[in-house]
Amino acid sequence: MAGDKPKPDFSNVKSGSSSTAPPPAQPAKPAPKTYTVVAGDSLSKIAKKQLGDANKWKQIFEANRDVIKNPDLIKPGQVLKLPDA
Amino acid sequence: MHHPKRLGGALALGLVLALTSSCKRAEAPPPVAPVPAPAPAVVPFGVKSVQLGSSIGPDKRVPTPMSTFAKGDTIYASVATDGAAPTVTLSARWTYGDGQPVNESSETISPTGPAVTEFHISKPDGWPAGSYKVEIRANGAVLGSQQFTVAE
DSSP, X not given: XXXXXXXXXXXXXXXXXXXXXXXXXXXXXXXXXXXEOOTTOOHHHHIIIIXXXXXXXXXXXXXXXXXXXSTTOOOTTOEEEOOOO | OOOHHHHHHHHHHHHHHHHHHHOOOOOOOOOOOOOOOOOOOOOOOEEEEEEEESOOOTTSOOSSOOSEEOTTOOEEEEEEEXXXXXXXXXXXXXXXXXXXXXXXXXXXXXXXXXXXEEEEEEOTTOOOSEEEEEEEEETTEEEEEEEEEEOO
């Protein structure tokens, strides 16, 4: 209607907050799944068995760069971290 | 003729017999179960006060409560609460005039007792003069509010 004052624009209002109370505790991250290499294993065999896809051997290799220097060379007893499926 | 020695011996024997037959070994009283200390009263979570000001201290409280602000002020709402709750989402809903929304922000906390939460708003080009209101909600329920004005 004519003569009506336009409503103010509050789109550029900035806001913030803080509290002396603690924030809710974050749920603990679940420990990563692991697999212990046995004789006859290969990364692709482990990937097929544990992740359902032999082609995911590279993900296992990447997740275990600290223990696997050569993806073709894994030893029984090695404990490998398994990436999320 | 009586024999004092025999009498004394008989007397002593009689005394010993009397003592052992009548004297019962005192029984230890049964152990008394300790009375548990009364559990501390649980204080339900609630808002104790809402104060407005143009600044806050390190304790998140407003040093000088105000109800009229200048156009260039940052406006703080200091909310004092008490009580414990696993999780509470405190929110501040700011409105202008007859309810035009200005801003809303929230803070999720896990209070274990008295606490203070502050909310603040600022506007780079200054506040329009007029009446405002801030409503404080906890998990959606309005627990407090304050009205204020911005001077011309």
